Amino acid sequence: xxxxxxxTAPTTRTPAGGGGALADNGARPRVVAQDDNSRYLxxxxxxxxxxxxxxxxxxxxxxxxxxxxxxxxxxxxAMIGPSGCGKSTVLRCLNRMNDLIPGARVAGRISYRGQDMxxxxxxxxxxxxxxxxxxxxxxxxxxxxxxxxxxGPRVTGMKVESMDDLVEQALRGAALWDEVKDKLKQSAxxxxxxxxxxxxxxxxxxxxxxxxxMDEPCSALDPIATxxxxxxxxxxxxxxxxxxxxxxxxxxARVADRTAFFTAQAAEGTGDRTGQLVEFxxxxxxxxxxxxxxxxxxxxxxxx
Amino acid sequence: xxxLAGASLLSVAVTVGIVLALLLPALSFFREVSLTExxxxxxxxxxxxxxESYGVLPLITGTAWTTVIxxxxxxxxxxxxxxxxxxxxxxxxxxxxxPVLEVLAGVPSVVYGFFALTFVAPFVLNDLLGLxxxxxSVLSAGIVLGIMIIPTVASLSEDAMSAVPDSLRQxxxxxxxxxxRTTLRVVxxxxxxxxxASIVLALSRAVGETMIVAxxxxxxxxxxxxxxxxxxxxxxxxxxxxxxxxTPGTLSYNTLFAVGLLLFVITFVIxxxxxxxxxxxxxxx
Amino acid sequence: xxxxxxxxxxxxxxxxxxxRSFASIAFLVALWLALAFAVLCLVTxxxxxxxxxxxxxxxxxxxxxxxxxxxxxxxARAAIWGTLWVIxxxxxxxIPLGIAAAVYLEEFADPTRWYNRLVxxxxxxxxxxxxxxxxxxxxxxxxxxGLRRGVVLxxxxxxxxxxxxxxxxxxxxxxxAVPAEIRQxxxxxxxxxxKTVWKQSLPSAVPGxxTGTILALSRALGEAAPLLLLGAxxxxxxxxxxxMSGFTTMPVQIFNWAGQPQVEFRELAAAAIIVLLGMLLxxxxxxxxxxxxYQRRW
Numbered sequence: 001x002x003x004x005x006x007x008t009a010p011t012t013r014t015p016a017g018g019g020g021a022l023a024d025n026g027a028r029p030r031v032v033a034q035d036d037n038s039r040y041l042x043x044x045x046x047x048x049x050x051x052x053x054x055x056x057x058x059x060x061x062x063x064x065x066x067x068x069x070x071x072x073x074x075x076x077x078a079m080i081g082p083s084g085c086g087k088s089t090v091l092r093c094l095n096r097m098n099d100l101i102p103g104a105r106v107a108g109r110i111s112y113r114g115q116d117m118x119x120x121x122x123x124x125x126x127x128x129x130x131x132x133x134x135x136x137x138x139x140x141x142x143x144x145x146x147x148x149x150x151x152g153p154r155v156t157g158m159k160v161e162s163m164d165d166l167v168e169q170a171l172r173g174a175a176l177w178d179e180v181k182d183k184l185k186q187s188a189x190x191x192x193x194x195x196x197x198x199x200x201x202x203x204x205x206x207x208x209x210x211x212x213x214m215d216e217p218c219s220a221l222d223p224i225a226t227x228x229x230x231x232x233x234x235x236x237x238x239x240x241x242x243x244x245x246x247x248x249x250x251x252x253a254r255v256a257d258r259t260a261f262f263t264a265q266a267a268e269g270t271g272d273r274t275g276q277l278v279e280f281x282x283x284x285x286x287x288x289x290x291x292x293x294x295x296x297x298x299x300x301x302x303x304x
Numbered sequence: 305x306x307x308l309a310g311a312s313l314l315s316v317a318v319t320v321g322i323v324l325a326l327l328l329p330a331l332s333f334f335r336e337v338s339l340t341e342x343x344x345x346x347x348x349x350x351x352x353x354x355x356e357s358y359g360v361l362p363l364i365t366g367t368a369w370t371t372v373i374x375x376x377x378x379x380x381x382x383x384x385x386x387x388x389x390x391x392x393x394x395x396x397x398x399x400x401x402x403p404v405l406e407v408l409a410g411v412p413s414v415v416y417g418f419f420a421l422t423f424v425a426p427f428v429l430n431d432l433l434g435l436x437x438x439x440x441s442v443l444s445a446g447i448v449l450g451i452m453i454i455p456t457v458a459s460l461s462e463d464a465m466s467a468v469p470d471s472l473r474q475x476x477x478x479x480x481x482x483x484x485r486t487t488l489r490v491v492x493x494x495x496x497x498x499x500x501a502s503i504v505l506a507l508s509r510a511v512g513e514t515m516i517v518a519x520x521x522x523x524x525x526x527x528x529x530x531x532x533x534x535x536x537x538x539x540x541x542x543x544x545x546x547x548x549x550x551t552p553g554t555l556s557y558n559t560l561f562a563v564g565l566l567l568f569v570i571t572f573v574i575x576x577x578x579x580x581x582x583x584x585x586x587x588x589x
Numbered sequence: 590x591x592x593x594x595x596x597x598x599x600x601x602x603x604x605x606x607x608x609r610s611f612a613s614i615a616f617l618v619a620l621w622l623a624l625a626f627a628v629l630c631l632v633t634x635x636x637x638x639x640x641x642x643x644x645x646x647x648x649x650x651x652x653x654x655x656x657x658x659x660x661x662x663x664x665a666r667a668a669i670w671g672t673l674w675v676i677x678x679x680x681x682x683x684i685p686l687g688i689a690a691a692v693y694l695e696e697f698a699d700p701t702r703w704y705n706r707l708v709x710x711x712x713x714x715x716x717x718x719x720x721x722x723x724x725x726x727x728x729x730x731x732x733x734x735g736l737r738r739g740v741v742l743x744x745x746x747x748x749x750x751x752x753x754x755x756x757x758x759x760x761x762x763x764x765x766a767v768p769a770e771i772r773q774x775x776x777x778x779x780x781x782x783x784k785t786v787w788k789q790s791l792p793s794a795v796p797g798x799x800t801g802t803i804l805a806l807s808r809a810l811g812e813a814a815p816l817l818l819l820g821a822x823x824x825x826x827x828x829x830x831x832x833m834s835g836f837t838t839m840p841v842q843i844f845n846w847a848g849q850p851q852v853e854f855r856e857l858a859a860a861a862i863i864v865l866l867g868m869l870l871x872x873x874x875x876x877x878x879x880x881x882x883y884q885r886r887w
Contacts, residue, residue, distance in 0.1 A: 097478060102395070115601055126603035129480025139471035142494050152479035155489060157606045200475065207479055305783060308697065311689035315712050315757065318750055322722060325729025384623020392620060401624060408631045410804075410869060412811025414840045415638065415862050418847045422855055423637045451630045458627070482608045484616045505717060512719025514814035515840070519847055539721055539814070546724070546818045552732050564725045568718065575717040579710060 041257055041282065045072020048211055048241045049094055049117075049131070054108035056089050058101065063089050064275040067108075069260055071211070076233060076242040078256030078283065080249055082298065085262040086275020087245045091213050094243065095131035096124040129156050131211040132204035137220045138196035140188035140203070145171075145180050148188045148199055152207035166206060174202035175232050194225025201232065205240070212236065214244040218251065230255050249299055252283065259286040261295045326568055329552075329561035336555055342562065348525035348541075350559045358559065360566065362525040366535035369442040369528050370449055370517050371510040377450025378506050382457025383499070389458070390465035391487045409455035417519030420448035425520065440522035440534035449516050453506040460505065464498020465491055501581035508574040512567065514539040538567045638866070642859025650860050654826040655842065660853035665861045667825040671741070671836035672810065672868075674829045678745030679752065679809050684802055686749070687756030688791075694757070695764040696786050716754040723751040724818025731819070739820045742832040747815040752805040759801025763794040796883035803876040807869050813840035839865045 049071040056064040064086035071077045071094075079087040092098040093106050096117065110117045117127055140148050149167040153160050160166050167184070171177040176198045180191070188199055197217060204212055214233075218226040233242055233255050246252050252259050260280040264273040279292045290296045334342070337358045345359015385405065389398055425444035429435045437443060468491050476486040492499070522534030523544055536544070542560055550557045607613070653664030698705040727747035731738045767790050775785040791798075816838060825837045839861060846858035 095478065097474065100474070100477065112601065117601070119601075122601040123603045123607035123609060125477075125480055125482045125607045126601045128478055129603065130601070132480075133474075133478035135471060135474065135478075137471060139469075139475040141472060141475065141490055151476070151489070152481070155476070155481040155485040155606070156479065156603075203475075203479065209480075305693075305697065308689045308693035311686050312691075312693045312698070312708050312757075314686060315690060315708060315715060315754065318715060318726070318753070319711050321730065322718065322726045325726045326722070328729070381623045381626050384620045385627055388620035388624050392617065401628070404628055404631060408627060410807060410811075410873065411631075411634065412813070412840055412865065412869070414811070414813045414844050414847070415634070415866070418843065418858055418862060419634045419637065421847060422641065422859075423633070451627075454627050454630075480603075480606075482603075482606060482610070482613055484613045485606075488616075508717050508719075512721065514719070514721045514817075515844060519844065539719065542721055542725075543814065543817050546820065561725060561729075564722060568722050571717065571719055571722075572714065575714045578717070579713050582713075 041075070042072075045070050045075055045077075045258065047071070048073045048113065049243075050109075050111050051090070052109040052111070054090070054093070054106060054110055056086070056093055056098070057103075057105040057107070059103040061272055062274050065265075067277045069277060069280045071241060071243050072258065073241050074237055074239075075257040076237050076244060076255050078252035078259045079243070079245045079262060080247070080252045080259060080298075081262035081275075081278075082264065083247065084273055084275070085264045087260075087262045088215055089275065090262075091215055091243065091245045094213055095128045095133055095211075097128070097133060099124055129207055130209050131213060132207065132209035133213040133215065134197070134200050134204055134217045136216045138193055138200050140191070140196050140199050142187065142189060144185050145188050145191070145199065146184040148203050149206045152203055156207055158207065170202040170206035171199075173205050173236070174198045175228065175235070176202055192225070194221050194228060197221060197225070197229060198232065201229075201236075205236070209240065211241045211243065214242065216245055216247060219247065226251070249287075253287050256283045259283040261286060261290075261292075261298065263294055263298070322568065326561050326565040329558040330565040332553075333555065333558035333562040336558075337562075346527055348536075350545075350556060356555075360538075360563065362527050363536055363538045363541050363563065365528040366442060366517070366521060366525065366537040366540065367511060369531060369535065370446040370521055370537055371507065373443060373446025373531060374449035374453060374510040375503070375507060377447055378453040378457050378510075379503060381450075382454045382502070382506070383461055385454065385458040386461035386465060386499075386502075387487060387492075390462045391483070391491060405455045405458055408451075409459070411452075413452060413513060413515040414519070416448050416452045417516040420444045420516055420520035424448055435532060437532045438534060440520060441532050442521050442528055442535050443531040445517045445519075445521035445537075446531065448520065449510055449513055452513070452516065453509050456506045456509055457502045460502030461495070461499045464495035464502070467498070468494045497581045497584040501578050504574055504578040504581060508571045508578065511574065512539060512571050514543050518543040538563050542567070635866075638859050638862045640859075641856060642861070642863045645856045645860035646863055650857075650864065655837075655846075655857075660846075660849075660851060660857055663857060665839065665842055665857075665864065667828060668837050668839045668842035668861070669864070670828040671744075671825065672838040674741045674834075674836060675744040675748060675816075675838055676806060676810055678741060678832065679748040680802075680806055682745055682749035683753050683756055683805070683809075687753050687802070687805075688760050688798065690753075691757045691760035691764060692786055692791070695761045696782065696790065712754050712757055716758060719814075720751055720812055721814040721818065723747050724815030726750065727815065728818050737833070739835050740833050741829050741836050743819050744816055744836060744838070745832075747819060748809040748812060751812065751815060752809050755805040755808065756802055759805065760794070760798045763797025763801060764790055766797060767793045796879055799883075800876045800880045803872050803879070807872045807876075810869060810872065811840055811865065813838070813844050816841050817844070839868070 047070045051067050051069050054064065054067040055062060067090055079090065081087050089098070093110060098104045098106070106118055112127065112131065141151060143151065146167055149170050150163050153163070153166060168177060171180060176195060179195060188196065191199060218229050221229065230251065236242060244256065258281065261278045262275050263278050264275050266273050279286065279290060279295045286295060287299055290299065342358055342360050344361065345357060346361045347357035347359050348362040349355060349357045389401060393401065421439065424447060425437060425439055425441060429437050429444055472490050472494060473486055476490045517537045517540045521540055522536055524534065525536040525541060528535035542563055545556065545560050550560060649662050650664045651669065652666055653662060654667050655665065656663040694708065700706065724747055727743055727750065728738055731743050736743060771789050771793060772785055775789045776782070780788065825835060829836045843858050843861045843865065846854040846861065
C-alpha cells in the first residue's frame, strides 16, 4: 500500500471542467448538466458514500429520519436546511464522529465503497482516516504549523519518505504555502482565522483521505476568507470527494454540484423535531426548479 | 471596609510572622553553628551531649528519599487516574470514582502513617514482597506518602486535561488518530503546564509532610543510601524534637527552627514555581 | 500509481493504529490499574484500620483517659474533648476572618494594585506551606506574647492560621459564582456596596461558603503536625475546661499510641482512627447535604 502514500496532493490547478480525476476510474461521464461553472456531471453520481434509510437517535430521541442519498466521487455535495434539520448530524455520521456522543445510534445502512461503515469489524479510526473532517470553528492544535500538518501522518502510521515534502504539498494543496513557508516552526495560533481554517484543511489532506467532510467551514470567517476557501474547494474536488454542510444557500449554489435540502418536522405527539431529507438533486435543479414546495419556500426565503 | 481589608492583610502578616518566627531562633542557631557546617555536614547528632554535630545533610537525604519514592508512586498512578477520569471514564463511573479520590485526599496523614507502620512495612514489604526492611524505612514511608498525594496529582491534572477544548480532541480523531494517541499527543501536551503544576504541588506536599515520615521512616538521622534503610527527614526531626522537652532559647530549640527555616525556604521556592505554572495554564485558553 | 478505487477496496480496519490495537488496549488497562490501585489502597487502609481497632471500639474508648500502664482499658476521652474544644475555637477564629478577607478581595479589592496582587500570590503560597510550619509560627507567637504553648488557645490559633487560606480561597470561589446581575440589581436600587454584599452576595454564596468551610475544618480536624510543636501533652488525664487548659487531640493521640511498641496501644490507635474517620465522615456528610440542598444554579 506504499503506493498510495506517494500519491501527491494537488499542487497545480488544472482548468475546471477537465474531469481528469474521474477519467482515472474509467467511467467518463456523459454530460447531462452544465451549471454556471461549466462542470460536467454524470446523471448518476459514482457513489463513494451511500445512506440507505438512515435514522439517527440520541438515546430515545430520533433526530433524523429516513435519509437515503448518495455522495458522488469527485463531486461537492452540499447539505442545506434550517437549523435543527439534522444536516450536521448526518454529516457527523458519515465518518463516525457521532460515535463520540454518548447515546448516539445509527439505524439503517451507511456504506463506504460498498462496505457497511457501522459493521462490527470496522474500526472507526480507519473510517475517519479515509473520511476527514473540517470543523465549523478552526481548531488547529497548539503546536507549530509544521507539526499541525505532520501530526496526522505520524499518528496514523503513514510511511513518509520526506515529511518536509509532505508538509509542503499539503500546505500548497490548501493554498497556504506562500503565506506560511517562512514561519513553519511558529505556533499555528499566530495565524488569522481564515489561515487557521486552511491549515485545518491542509492537515486533513496530509493524511490523504478520499472524502473531506466540511461542517459549515466558513461560518466563523469573513467574506474574503470565505471566498478563498470556496476557491480552494473547487481545486480540491479534483482529488477528493467533498461533502459540505452550510447554512448559507448562496454558498451551496456557488460551490456544490449536488445539493440536499433537509427540514425539521415535528413528530406527532411528542413535539420533538425530527430532521428529514426533502429533496436531493443537482444544485442547478434545486435552485432553479425544485420539485418540492418546501424546498422552493426555503430557497426563496419564505421559510428558514 | 477597613476591617475587611485588615482581614486580608492578616494573610500577609501571617507570612511575615512565619518568616520572623523561623528566622529569629534560626539566627541564634547560626551564631553558634556555621552555615557551612549546617548545610554540608554529614552528621546530625544535636542531642549527643559532648559530640553534637549539626550537619543537616542526613535529614536532607531522608527527605529526598521519601519524596522521590513518593513521587514515583504518585505520578504514574495519579496521572493514570487523571487521564482515565478526564478522557475515558463514562459519566457514571466518573461520578463514583471522583468521590473515592476525594475521600483518599481527606484521610488524615496520621492515619496514613499508622497504615505504613502497621501494614505496609511488616505485611506488604516484608511478607508479601520479601524485602529485608525493618519497622522503619524510607521505602514504606515514601510509598504511603505517594499514596497520600495521588489525589493531589490526579485532581489537578484532571482539571487541566478537562480544560482542554473538545474541538482539539475532535480535530485529532477526525484525522484518524485513535484515542490513545489523541490523549498522549494532543490533550496531554496542551495540558502540560497544569499537569506540571500538579506534580510540583505534590512535590511540595511530599517535602512538607510530617506525620507519615515521623511514624514510619525512622527516628535516627543518618545518610540514607538505599530505600530499605531507615532515616529521618527534616519534618520528622522537627516532630520528634518538639514532642521531647525543648526549652525556648536553648540551642536544641533553635536547631528546630533552623531546620524549619530550611524546610520553609525549600517549599516556598517549589510553591512559587507551581503558582507560575498554574498561571501559565490559565492563560493558555 | 494507485487509483482511488484501489485504496477504497481495502477493508475498514486499522491493525496497528486503530482503537483496538495492542498499544491502545494496553494503555487503557494501565489507566485502569492506576485507578484500581488508588481504590485498593483506600479500601485496604479502611479495612486494616477497622480490623485492628474494632475490638477496642468499646465504651472505655470514650469514657477513659489514656493510660501509660494499662493500655487495654485506656481511652481517648481527653482527646475527644480536646478535639472538640480546639476545632470549635478554630472555627470561631477562622470563619469570620476568612470570610471577611474573601469579601474584601472579591468585592472591593482592585486587582491591578500591587498590594492586592501581593495578597493573592501570598495566599496561594500560604495554602501550600507545610502544616508543621504553622506550629512553629504559633510557638514563636506564643513565646512573644507570653502565652503558654500547650493550651487550647494556642492550638486553635495554629489550626485557624493553617486553614485560613483554604477558607479564603473557597469563599472567593463561592462569591465569584454569584452572578453580577444580583449585585447590579441591588446597587441600582441605591444600596451601598457594603450593604449589597451583606444582603445579596453573601446570602447567595452561603452554600458554597459553608461547604468550603466544613471541608477546611475537617482538614484541621485530622491535622496533628502543628500541634506537636505546641507540645500538646499526650497522656492528658483531664477534660479541657477553658482556653487556657492543656489538651490533646485525636490525631496527636493516635500519633502517640501508634508509636508505642505494645500491641495494645496499636489496637487503641486503630480504634481511635475509626472514631476520627467517623467524625470526618459526619462533617463531610453535612457538607454534602448543604451542597445538595442549597446549591443554586443560575
